[in-house]
Amino acid sequence: MAKTPPPFSRFEWIIAWRYLRARKAEGGVSVMTWISLIGITLAVFALIATLAVRSGFRSEFVGTILGANAHVTLYSYGEVTGAGVLDRSLTEYEALAETVAAVPGVTRAAPLVKGQVMANLRQRNAGVEVFGISAEDIKGIPGVAQSEEALGDLARFEDGIAIGSGVARELGVGLGGKIKLISPNGVKTAFGTSPRVNAYEVVYIFTAGRWDIDRTRVYLPFAEAQSFFNREGAADEIEVMVEDPEDVDAMAAAILAAAGGTAGVWTWRDASGGFLRALEVEDNVMFIILSILVLIAAMNIVSGLIMLVKNKGRDIGILRTIGLSEGSVMRVFFICGAFTGVLGTLFGVLLGCLFALYIDPIFSFVNYLMGGGVWDPSIRGIYALPAELRPGDVLSAVALSLGLSFFVTIFPARRAARLNPVEALRYE
Structure with missing residues (x-):
C-alpha cells in the first residue's frame, strides 16, 4: 500500500510556485497576483501607520499632561x-x-x-x-x-x-x-x-x-x-x-x-477624561475602518485564485487523474493565495515600521511641499505629529492581515479541490 504524503509536502510547494509564475499567455493571473500583493501591502502599511500615530498621539498627550500638571489635585470643600x-x-x-x-x-x-x-x-x-x-x-x-x-x-x-x-x-x-x-x-x-x-x-x-x-x-x-x-x-x-x-x-x-x-481630590484622568474617551472611540473606529480596508485588499486574492483555478482546470484534471488527492489540490491553491498574503503583509510591516521610525523627516518633507503651516499647534495642542511603534500594534496588524488572507483563500482552494477531473478533461 502506497504511503500517503504528509500535508504541505515539497511537491505541493513546487506546483504552487509554478502556478504563481504565470506564463505570458496567462498574464491576467500574474496581474491579479501583483494587484493582490500591492493591495495587502498598502492596507497593512496604512493600518500600522495609523496605529503608530494613534499610540504616539496618546503618549505625547498624556506625557505633556503629566509633565506639567499635577497627577492628583487636593482641594478643600x-x-x-x-x-x-x-x-x-x-x-x-x-x-x-x-x-x-x-x-x-x-x-x-x-x-x-x-x-x-x-x-x-x-x-x-x-x-x-x-x-x-x-x-x-x-x-x-x-x-x-x-x-x-x-x-x-x-x-x-x-x-x-x-x-x-x-x-x-x-x-x-x-x-x-x-x-x-x-x-x-x-x-x-x-x-x-x-x-x-x-x-x-x-x-x-x-x-x-x-x-x-x-x-x-x-x-x-x-x-x-x-x-x-x-x-x-x-x-x-x-x-x-x-x-x-x-x-x-x-x-x-x-x-x-x-x-x-474635609478635602476632595481631582485626578488628571478627571481633568482629561473626555478627551481620552474621545481618543479611545476614535481609535476603535479607525481600527474597524482600516480592518475593512485590509479585508477588501484580501478579497483581491480571491479574484486572483478564481482566475488561476479557471486557467488551470486542465492541469487540475491531470493532477487528479495521476493520483493527487482533493486535499493536495486544495493545499496547492491555498499556498498560492497564502503566499501572496504573507508577502504583502511582510512588505506592509516594513513600510509601516519605516514610516513610524522616520515620521519626522517625512512630515518635514510634506510640510515643505505644502509651503508650511500643515500642523497648527494652537489647534492640535502639541507641536508635531508623533508616532510610537508598539509591538502589540504591529502584531495585531499582522494577525489581522494573515488571518483574513488565509480565510478568504480557503474558498477558491476548496473549489479547485472539488473540480471534477472528468469535466475538466472532457474537451481536451
Whole structure:
C-alpha cells in the first residue's frame, strides 16, 4: 500500500510556485497576483501607520499632561464665611502636604497658590494663569525643570518669574526682561479694591510641549504669590505627584483618606477624561475602518485564485487523474493565495515600521511641499505629529492581515479541490 504524503509536502510547494509564475499567455493571473500583493501591502502599511500615530498621539498627550500638571489635585470643600462667601483656602497646607507625601506611592506633594491675571509689556497684553510654588517644588515638575528648550537658570527662581515660551513670544520678552502682572483683586482700600500691579524679572523660559500650557502658564515664588493674591498664610490646593500616574485612580482613595474628610481630590484622568474617551472611540473606529480596508485588499486574492483555478482546470484534471488527492489540490491553491498574503503583509510591516521610525523627516518633507503651516499647534495642542511603534500594534496588524488572507483563500482552494477531473478533461 502506497504511503500517503504528509500535508504541505515539497511537491505541493513546487506546483504552487509554478502556478504563481504565470506564463505570458496567462498574464491576467500574474496581474491579479501583483494587484493582490500591492493591495495587502498598502492596507497593512496604512493600518500600522495609523496605529503608530494613534499610540504616539496618546503618549505625547498624556506625557505633556503629566509633565506639567499635577497627577492628583487636593482641594478643600470650603467653608462659608460670615460674609456669605465660600472660602476654599487651605490654612494647614504644610502639615497636609507632609501627610500626603508620606502616603506610599506619592513622590511629591506641594502647596500651590493659583490665579488668573493679565501680563503686560509695553503695548502687549496676554491673559495668563499664575502658579505660586516654592523653588524646591518647581524643580520636581518635569515639563518645566527638564525642558530641553528651556532658557535661563531655574536656580534664580526666587528672584523673578518663570514663564512659558508661548507667553514670552506673545509679549515679546526675553531673559532679563521685566513684565507686569495685573490682578483686579488687589489692595483693599476704604474706597474698594484697587488693581494690583507688580513687575517681575523673567529668569526662566520653559517649553512644556503643549501649546495651551506654554501659552498661558506662569510660575511665581510661593511667598510672592501669597502676597500678590492676598493669600497670606494659606494655599489654594495641594499638587500631588505619584509613581504610577496610570494607576492614579487607586492612589486617589489613599490620598483622600490621608487628607481627611474635609478635602476632595481631582485626578488628571478627571481633568482629561473626555478627551481620552474621545481618543479611545476614535481609535476603535479607525481600527474597524482600516480592518475593512485590509479585508477588501484580501478579497483581491480571491479574484486572483478564481482566475488561476479557471486557467488551470486542465492541469487540475491531470493532477487528479495521476493520483493527487482533493486535499493536495486544495493545499496547492491555498499556498498560492497564502503566499501572496504573507508577502504583502511582510512588505506592509516594513513600510509601516519605516514610516513610524522616520515620521519626522517625512512630515518635514510634506510640510515643505505644502509651503508650511500643515500642523497648527494652537489647534492640535502639541507641536508635531508623533508616532510610537508598539509591538502589540504591529502584531495585531499582522494577525489581522494573515488571518483574513488565509480565510478568504480557503474558498477558491476548496473549489479547485472539488473540480471534477472528468469535466475538466472532457474537451481536451
